[in-house]
Amino acid sequence: MEYYVDPTSELSIEDISDSTFQQNFLQVTDNHVVYGALNENLWLKMIVENQQDVYDHSWYFESWGFDLDEITFYFPNPEGNFISNTAGYDFPFSKRNIHHKNFNYFLDLRPGEKKTYYFKINRSYPLAFNFHLRSNERFISHSLNEYLLLGIYYGVLFIIFIFNVYLTFKLKDSLYLYFSGFIFACIWFSFGRDGLGFQFLWPNLPSLNKITDESITQLLVILATLLFSNKFVQKYNSSPRLFKLTLLAIAMKLVVFANQELGYTLNAIPYITVTLIILLIPFLVGLYKLIKTKIYSWSYILAYTCLFLVIIHSYTKTITLFNDPIINWYIVHPVIFIQVVLFSLSIFNQIKFLQDQFQKVSQERTEALKEKNKLTDEMNNQLQIKVKERTEQIEKMATDLASKNVELQTTNIKLRELNSQVEQINEFLRENNKELKMSVDETTKNLALMKGLDFEDFKKVFPDKDSCLKFLAELKWKNKYTCKKCGYNKFAEGANHGRRCKNCNYYESPTVDTLFHKLKFPIEKAFYILYLSNRKDVDLTLNELSEILDLRRETCWAFKNKINQAMEKTDHNKELSGWENLALVHPE
Structure with a gap:
């Protein structure tokens, strides 16, 4: 040639x-x-x-x-x-x-x-x-053997991939999702390395061959391994530090890859060295976390070793481990296969570890329940003893009560006789109280209406808004109630001593259509101004009244003017009529 x-x-x-x-x-x-x-x-x-x-x-x-x-x-x-x-x-x-x-x-x-x-x-x-x-004959035999072995290789990987995808949805555990991503990256890497992806998956799209470039697919394998190994270790021993180191390793690998593809290209040996150092950082920290938790996963360590072999062999195509070029090229496939199997064994060991932990916790929980049941039985026995003792006490008390009941019956007969006498006395007292109450009410009212009451005594009679509204309501509806809206005469007492019609639900306040309608200051102070306006012996100036009541001079003048209008409207006589007659006058 x-x-x-x-x-x-x-x-x-x-x-x-x-x-x-x-x-x-x-x-x-x-x-x-x-x-x-x-x-x-x-x-x-x-x-x-x-x-x-x-x-x-x-x-x-x-x-x-x-x-x-x-x-x-x-x-x-x-x-x-x-x-x-x-x-x-x-x-x-x-x-x-x-x-x-x-x-x-x-x-x-x-x-x-x-x-x-x-x-x-x-x-x-x-x-x-x-x-x-x-x-x-040799060509057909070689091709059949080659495709058979590759078919077994991809078949096993696809089965493991599908199984882990199923576990991802079934168990809702992201560990299987990361492992599925790792297997997918290995399959994609292998498709780009042996050319089967172009033959069977995208034969009419040669442009897709660019994304199966060995450097890209190997990057996916490395990133998927980092993510999976981080999740794997975190299941044993949660470590935020390991997670941060994993993210740092991923970022560093992406920077090195971008530099290799777009910037300053390193030779094979320096590039492999940098890549292995980046991978060793999270690997060694994760291994330390596993050993600290007393987890010795040799399958996990050997799987990582296989990853290092894949990286070294794929980046140094001049390395010839075997004299046969076919075996030398395909040696990566069994290494990847062994790596997937070892990681799968690591997951199975982790599942067994978690099952043992669950059984241990379940056993501890069972022991705790037994202890709790034992304590419960002891408490029940003590409670039964106490109930028995209490029952005997109650029976004894019942006997005592029965004997005393006879005495009580005798006493009751005597009490009924005394009760008859007490009722006669109570009836006499009720009549006296009724008369006394009427006398007190009349006295209180006279105190409120008499002209000789000073300011301190007036405040004792009408100390607050509620007492004023109550007095005004009784004064306004002392004869009978009639609804202003529908003329109905049945009512229910509402807030602030108002009346609410039972027919149309109209509510009427005690101040409506009175001298205190739309009043802008406390009604108890208005009561006092009205009281003073009906006295001939007291003549306070507006300034004095303003100071006593703590009101503005104009407010006092306006209300006194309103009182004068009510007097003129009703021809009010101070000597003959009390100030309460002016309270129901609406001057407007």
Whole structure:
């Protein structure tokens, strides 16, 4: 196999295959062919001679660089021309003659024949080429075994993924959600690494191949692992510090990734070192928290170790752990598989731990209930003894009461005789009290109406608003009540000694249509002004009245003027009539 780098990227197959051009080809001595020339067409010339004598073998050429942006295979025909087939990560999967995740081409090479084939390649990174020549039987056997193992790999991952999604909704536990995200990231990473996603999931959308770039999918695996491991440790030992360190590690990883993709690009070894340091910080803190809680999860530690191996191997594609390139490439898949299984075992161990904790708590709770029941039984026994003692006391008291009941019956007979006498005395007292009360009421009223009452005595008779309203209500409705709205004569007493009609529910205040209607100052002070206005022996000036009652001079003058209007309206005679007659006069 020989190669040529076209610096113009404009040469055609006719130019390349011309006999005069063959001297420009160089011998291939390295799996990478050439490290540079990423923006130039790389031409490969392959000369194959079938030295076997078996006629029923068909031969296939396979290129393992499945993520090549573009590869064009030129197949020689009997006319001396070439038939081309163009495929790659930038073209729909259906463009390939053989629908395989790698690039496979039928050579049509009979025993004794020798043919020259050409390849034109565009690539985005200096990948290492792995070329194979296989017979039809070997090609089919290899493909079936490869797809079988990959099918088992993805099948198990999908089963674990679906199971954890189910547990997420069933148990409402975010741990399974994080683990589902981790498995999904591993599946996505694997799809981008082996090319099966392009073949089976988005064969007609080659643009989606960009989001399965190994650096992006590996970033998802790292972030998902950090989130899951944080939640895993928090289930054992809640630690805000670990949560903050996990967020810090995620932020640092995103910054390093953005710098690697958009800024200053680090070499593989420094980039791996920085990534591992970022991952080690939350891992070691989480491990410390587990050990502090006396949890020794070897499966968790080994799973993290597998993650480190995946990172190291995927970022250093030149590392060859095995001589077989197929095993060397696919070694990441079993490592991921082991990592998922180990994390699953960690979850199962955690479930067992939580079950043991629950059983321990349940046992302690059972013991506590037994102790509580024991105390309850003891208290019940003591209570029964006390009830028995109390019952005996009650029976004894009942006997005593029975004997005393006889004495009480005898006493009751005597009491009834005395009660008859007391009732006669009470009847006499009620009549005397009635007369006395009428005498007191009449005396109080006379005190309120007599002209010789001074201010201090007046305040004793009408000390507040309620006493004034009560007196005014009795004065206003002493004959009978008639509703002003409907004329009904049945009422219920309302607030402030008012009357509420039982027919139309109209409420009438004692001050309505009286001298105190719409009064703007305390009614007990208005009572006193009215009282003074009916006395001939007292003549206070407005200033003196204002000072005594703590009212404005204009307020006193306005109400005295209102009293004078009421006097004029009723021809009031101070000597013959009391001041209470003016109270019911509405001068307006």
